[in-house]
Amino acid sequence: MENRETRYRLSLIEGESRYDPEEFTRNGVASAVRDLLTENDPEAMHRAWLESDVVSAFNESVYYPYTSLKYHTLLVAALLDNHRAGHEFADLLLVVDRAGEIVPYRTVYAGEDFALRIDESAGGRPLSGLGSR
Numbered sequence: 001m002e003n004r005e006t007r008y009r010l011s012l013i014e015g016e017s018r019y020d021p022e023e024f025t026r027n028g029v030a031s032a033v034r035d036l037l038t039e040n041d042p043e044a045m046h047r048a049w050l051e052s053d054v055v056s057a058f059n060e061s062v063y064y065p066y067t068s069l070k071y072h073t074l075l076v077a078a079l080l081d082n083h084r085a086g087h088e089f090a091d092l093l094l095v096v097d098r099a100g101e102i103v104p105y106r107t108v109y110a111g112e113d114f115a116l117r118i119d120e121s122a123g124g125r126p127l128s129g130l131g132s133r
Helices: 026-038 042-051 069-084
Strands: 093-098 107-110 114-119 127-129
Touching: 026 042, 042 069, 042 107, 069 107, 069 114
Parallel strands: none
Antiparallel strands: 093 114, 093 127, 107 114
């Protein structure tokens, strides 16, 4: 695979890199990532990761080119927050929320039509269980 040796995420649909060099200059990427990692307010940091296009362009590893650094980071944050709250993994749900509805540390996707979060309760929202492991 041609792009395998890069940190640029590949689209599962098109097989093309998600990185656009015209959109992200080298200094722009460094500055955007620095801003994401140095934010002092945890809720603001979570929202910044949800809204970031820059981290969406990168994969977790050259061996897994279709993975997303952005969504992996948000997923780990949601799992950690639930763990710290005493929730067992087997009790966690993937919950569908309305667009714009962000639950701090638990929302892992925020789009124009809906948001997704990992939580122990759905509050009447559509959901799917994660399973036992």
